Amino acid sequence: MDVLEAIFTRRSIRKYTGAPVSEADLKTILKAGFCAPSAMNLQPRHFVVLKDSDILNKITEIHPYAEMLTQAGCGILVCGDRTKQSEIGYIVEDCSASIQNMLLAAHGLGLGAVWCGVYPREQRVNGISQLLKLPENIVPVGLVVVGHKDESKEPNDRYDETKVHFDKW
Numbered sequence: 818m819d820v821l822e823a824i825f826t827r828r829s830i831r832k833y834t835g836a837p838v839s840e841a842d843l844k845t846i847l848k849a850g851f852c853a854p855s856a857m858n859l860q861p862r863h864f865v866v867l868k869d870s871d872i873l874n875k876i877t878e879i880h881p882y883a884e885m886l887t888q889a890g891c892g893i894l895v896c897g898d899r900t901k902q903s904e905i906g907y908i909v910e911d912c913s914a915s916i917q918n919m920l921l922a923a924h925g926l927g928l929g930a931v932w933c934g935v936y937p938r939e940q941r942v943n944g945i946s947q948l949l950k951l952p953e954n955i956v957p958v959g960l961v962v963v964g965h966k967d968e969s970k971e972p973n974d975r976y977d978e979t980k981v982h983f984d985k986w
């Protein structure tokens with residue numbers, strides 16, 4: 818899929834067949850995450866691949882808007898390492914760039930995906946950190962749920978001329 822087609826047709830997918838994501842597709846999605854830009858090229862990101870059904874269930878008990886995770890059967894938690902990047906703002910931006918790359922990669926592979934926000938909600942950050950035994954310096958920023966789609970959605974044209982400014986506001 819052409820990159821612009823991927824950008825313009827990607828949607829959040831919340832219904833899944835439950836068919837497993839292949840190791841090859843998973844690796845491609847992870848590589849897309851690693852490929853994203855990062856402030857000062859510090860690359861402070863870590864990726865936790867989640868497939869264990871018990872863990873997926875527990876995450877849906879912690880995260881109120883990630884119930885599709887169990888049906889999808891796979892999630893990738895994108896985390897930032899505070900020892901590599903001390904500014905939380907950059908951690909969030911670096912992880913978000915990875916997440917968007919991963920959403921587009923999944924879409925390009927014909928899979929569905931949805932971004933489930935974790936940071937800055939303390940209850941989600943603390944709950945997920947405890948569950949997955951994340952080290953102190955690791956901040957979970959967002960969860961990419963990925964799987965085989967069981968719904969299709971029309972592209973959404975959100976271009977809004979009233980929000981585009983040239984040279985000054």
Ligand SMILES: Cc1cc2nc3c(=O)[nH]c(=O)nc-3n(C[C@H](O)[C@H](O)[C@H](O)COP(=O)(O)O)c2cc1C
Pocket residue numbers: 827828829830831882883931932933934935973
């Ligand atoms: C920071 C962030 C957090 C989000 N968290 C959730 C979430 O917890 N659960 C969910 O179902 N969707 C979540 N979304 C997806 C948005 O709801 C979705 O992108 C938005 O409704 C637009 O729809 P689209 O992705 O199909 O274009 C999140 C998106 C972002 C950027």
